[in-house]
Each structure stands twice: as structure tokens, then as C-alpha cells.
Amino acid sequence: MxxxxxxxxxxxxxxxxxxxxxxxxxxxxxxxxxxxxxxxxxxxxxxxxxxxxxxxxxxxxxxxxxxxxxxxxxxxxxxxxxxxxxxxxxxxxxxxxxxxxxxxxxxxxxxxxxxxxxxxxxxxxxxxxxxxxxxxxxxxxxxxxxxEPTTFDALSAATASISSYLHYLDAVAAWIARQGMAADAAESYVRSMFSGISVADQSTSLSELARAHETPGGNNEALRERWFNPQNRAALDDALEHIRRRVAASTSEWAR
Missing domain, CATH: 3.40.50.720 (NAD(P)-binding Rossmann-like Domain)
Known part of the structure; x- marks a missing residue:
């Protein structure tokens, strides 16, 4: 090649x-x-x-x-x-x-x-x-x-979620630091916490993987229900749709 x-x-x-x-x-x-x-x-x-x-x-x-x-x-x-x-x-x-x-x-x-x-x-x-x-x-x-080009645009839009994911991790680390831990130590802890969770195994769906990290009535479930509620999920869908429309619009613009 x-x-x-x-x-x-x-x-x-x-x-x-x-x-x-x-x-x-x-x-x-x-x-x-x-x-x-x-x-x-x-x-x-x-x-x-x-x-x-x-x-x-x-x-x-x-x-x-x-x-x-x-x-x-x-x-x-x-x-x-x-x-x-x-x-x-x-x-x-x-x-x-x-x-x-x-x-x-x-x-x-x-x-x-x-x-x-x-x-x-x-x-x-x-x-x-x-x-x-x-x-x-x-x-x-x-x-x-x-x-389909429209599906390709959706995948392109989905890549815009990468920095938001990293900002999420940064926000968790910053919250820990406000509880009295040094910022660099808090960040190292968060990195370690998420580095052990592999999403590469295609035999387990993402929803199954999420459930595997929740105990009914436990803290993971409680945080998810309080923060990632239907309203926030709808807001995420709306933001992704906004980016998809933006991608489609830019595709039309560069064609001129």
C-alpha cells in the first residue's frame, strides 16, 4: 500500500x-x-x-x-x-x-x-x-x-460529544478538589476511575454496561436519576440535532 x-x-x-x-x-x-x-x-x-x-x-x-x-x-x-x-x-x-x-x-x-x-x-x-x-x-x-449521506452527517455530529465528555470528567475532578483534595490528585483519581471501564467489548451493549455499574437503590443509580434525567437527556438529543443541522448546513455551504 x-x-x-x-x-x-x-x-x-x-x-x-x-x-x-x-x-x-x-x-x-x-x-x-x-x-x-x-x-x-x-x-x-x-x-x-x-x-x-x-x-x-x-x-x-x-x-x-x-x-x-x-x-x-x-x-x-x-x-x-x-x-x-x-x-x-x-x-x-x-x-x-x-x-x-x-x-x-x-x-x-x-x-x-x-x-x-x-x-x-x-x-x-x-x-x-x-x-x-x-x-x-x-x-x-x-x-x-x-x-446514506444523512447518516454520515449524524456520525460526524456525534463526534462533537468528545470534548463534552472530557469536560464532564473535568467537572467531576473539580468537584472532588472543592472537597479538600489537591486538584492534580483529584484529576488523577478521576482518570483512574474511568480508565478501568472498557467500552471496546462489543459483546456488551452500552446500556448493559451502564446497568452493570449500578446497584438498585445504590449511589450510581441515584446520581444518574438525579442528573441524567429525562429533561437532560432531551437536552442532549436537542444539542446533537443542532450539530447535525450545522454539519448539513456546512456541507451545503462548501458546495457553493
């Missing part, structure tokens, strides 16, 4: 780190020279190219991992042969909008790589189905083919 990556940020770094044990050749754009050079020093099969065109020329499979507002600049003037497959990790850019920039014949696949690809346990949503994209992400934890 030979892969070219345009845009060398955190997504590219996680993917390269995850792929390195598999040994594919990776060609990086020089846009973020610090990260690109760091990866090239670390892995003998990773190379930094002079520009984006050199990346396209060197690799049949291209991962586009730039910010949404940098897409036009990154693709401006590129000559992309029709036999290339471009996998986009860019939020908000539809297959149609990217195809209009890349030209006829270039295959475009959207994807949502998650940080866990670095450890080869991230499930990556792809739309539409394509064997090259599925092979790539199967190496990194698994590919989830999504047929």
Missing part, C-alpha cells in the same frame, strides 16, 4: 502512527513541517514531499486531511489523474463538492477517522463504500460503510 497525505495535522499523525507497524509507504505534504519531519524521522517508510502535487504523483491513494476552509487552496492547480482515489477526512465537504474541484474520473470517499486509529482500534465511517478506503481503515481498527 502506498498512501499520500495532504495536510499533516493531528489526523495525519494518528493515521501514520497507526499504520507504521503495517509498513506501508507514506508520502506527506510539507504543510506542517514540524509534524511531517517528525514522522519521517521516526519511520523509514514515511517521506516528506516538496508539495501537494508531488504527493499526488507518488501515491495512488490520497488522504485529504486539511481544514475545511483550506480545501480550495490545497487543491488549487493540482493535476489529479483519474485513477487516483481521494479519501477525504474533511468535515463538511460532500463527495460532489470535492469531485467538482478534483475533476472528472477521480474517486472521492468521505471518512471520519477517530483518535483511536493511532492504536489501531478506531472504527472509521466511510461514505460511499470503496475497497481501497475499507482496506486502509480495516488496518486501523475497522471500516464502517455508511450508505
Amino acid at each position: 502506498i498512501i499520500g497525505i495532504i495536510g499533516t495535522g493531528s489526523i495525519a499523525r494518528d493515521i501514520v502512527d497507526g499504520l507504521a507497524p503495517e509498513g506501508p509507504t507514506v508520502h506527506l505534504s510539507p504543510r506542517n513541517a514540524r509534524i511531517a519531519n517528525e514522522l519521517a524521522r521516526r519511520y523509514p517508510d514515511v517521506h516528506v514531499r516538496a508539495d501537494n502535487q508531488s504527493v499526488v504523483d507518488a501515491a495512488p491513494l490520497i488522504l485529504l486531511a486539511v481544514r475545511p476552509d483550506n480545501v480550495r487552496e490545497a487543491l488549487a492547480g493540482l493535476r489529479v489523474p483519474g485513477d487516483r482515489v481521494v479519501i477525504s477526512a474533511v468535515a463538511g465537504w460532500s463527495v460532489e463538492a470535492l469531485s467538482a474541484l478534483l475533476g472528472d474520473g477521480v474517486t472521492v470517499v468521505r471518512s471520519i477517522p477517530l483518535p483511536a486509529v493511532r492504536e489501531r482500534r478506531g472504527i472509521t465511517a466511510v461514505h460511499p463504500a470503496h475497497p481501497a478506503a475499507e482496506e486502509l481503515f480495516d488496518r486501523l481498527g475497522g471500516a464502517l460503510v455508511v450508505e
Whole structure:
């Protein structure tokens, strides 16, 4: 497998780190020279190219991992042969909008790589189905083919919950600290408390896992019923729907 990556940020770094044990050749754009050079020093099969065109020329499979507002600049003037497959990790850019920039014949696949690809346990949503994209992400934890663009937008919106989860942990740690513990000790305790709970076991549903950590009439149940009540759950649903509409709107906007 030979892969070219345009845009060398955190997504590219996680993917390269995850792929390195598999040994594919990776060609990086020089846009973020610090990260690109760091990866090239670390892995003998990773190379930094002079520009984006050199990346396209060197690799049949291209991962586009730039910010949404940098897409036009990154693709401006590129000559992309029709036999290339471009996998986009860019939020908000539809297959149609990217195809209009890349030209006829270039295959475009959207994807949502998650940080866990670095450890080869991230499930990556792809739309539409394509064997090259599925092979790539199967190496990194698994590919989830999504047929409908609206469903893909929902998965994209769901990733917005990551920072809220981390803020939740921070709030719990801050509450402990207010009870008299040093802030760093409280944070270490919360990290330890949640690090032992694995959600990776697919044989147990999330609702079953939650029930397994509750005793009827116990403290976990009491906190959940008091805080994560129907009103708060409805507020979460409303917030996710707001983000889904925002994702859909941005997809339409970048298509103009």
C-alpha cells in the first residue's frame, strides 16, 4: 500500500502512527513541517514531499486531511489523474463538492477517522463504500460503510460529544478538589476511575454496561436519576440535532 497525505495535522499523525507497524509507504505534504519531519524521522517508510502535487504523483491513494476552509487552496492547480482515489477526512465537504474541484474520473470517499486509529482500534465511517478506503481503515481498527449521506452527517455530529465528555470528567475532578483534595490528585483519581471501564467489548451493549455499574437503590443509580434525567437527556438529543443541522448546513455551504 502506498498512501499520500495532504495536510499533516493531528489526523495525519494518528493515521501514520497507526499504520507504521503495517509498513506501508507514506508520502506527506510539507504543510506542517514540524509534524511531517517528525514522522519521517521516526519511520523509514514515511517521506516528506516538496508539495501537494508531488504527493499526488507518488501515491495512488490520497488522504485529504486539511481544514475545511483550506480545501480550495490545497487543491488549487493540482493535476489529479483519474485513477487516483481521494479519501477525504474533511468535515463538511460532500463527495460532489470535492469531485467538482478534483475533476472528472477521480474517486472521492468521505471518512471520519477517530483518535483511536493511532492504536489501531478506531472504527472509521466511510461514505460511499470503496475497497481501497475499507482496506486502509480495516488496518486501523475497522471500516464502517455508511450508505446514506444523512447518516454520515449524524456520525460526524456525534463526534462533537468528545470534548463534552472530557469536560464532564473535568467537572467531576473539580468537584472532588472543592472537597479538600489537591486538584492534580483529584484529576488523577478521576482518570483512574474511568480508565478501568472498557467500552471496546462489543459483546456488551452500552446500556448493559451502564446497568452493570449500578446497584438498585445504590449511589450510581441515584446520581444518574438525579442528573441524567429525562429533561437532560432531551437536552442532549436537542444539542446533537443542532450539530447535525450545522454539519448539513456546512456541507451545503462548501458546495457553493
